Amino acid sequence: MSIDNGILSTLHSERGLKGDAPWIESTYADYPLYWERSLDGMNMPVLFGAFYFMFANLSVFAILIPIIIREKVDKLRIGMHVFGVSSSSHWFSWTIVSSIFCSTLAFSIPFFAWMCRFEMFLWTPFLVMFGFFLINSLTYVMFGFLISTIVSTKS
DSSP, X not given: OHHHHHHHHXXXXXXXXXXXXXXXXOOOOOOXXXXXXXXXXXOHHHHHHHHHTTHHHHHHHHHHHHHHXXXXXXXXXXXXXXXXXXXXXXXXXHHHHHHHXXXXXXXXXXXXXXXXXXXXXXXXXXXXXXXXXXXXXXXXXXXXXXXXXXXXXXX
16 A cells, blocks of 8 residues: 555656645455464474475385386396396396485485474484485385386286
8 A cells, every 4th residue: 555655645746736645545354263272382384394295205106116117017127138137236226226316315305394494304313314214215115126026017
């Protein structure tokens, strides 16, 4: 409203009108709200915000597993065996790739959560959070490796 009143007073003075410039006065009303007593004193972003950072670990599962299953369906592993790649070196390479991916993710999750100022990440040592997220995402990867040996098709 102050911008509108400023425009009105400027136009009033530019045109040389006599008397006081018109003035807009308004009041605002809102719908009545009631306070939920069960949520009194709770900070919802602090309580549930850290929970959503756990979903980032599921991205490891969602990204790597379709790639491994596609490799199996397209029979690329058989082609690697023809060229002399052993089964252990194949799984070792996948373990290295997924460990690098998980380490990057385990470093970035506590960092961004710390930037969002979630209390859990502010008061917990960084190495503890890094270790927790690294072990959690590596668990998803190992579970994905197990599933990829069982599943024979993409669908």
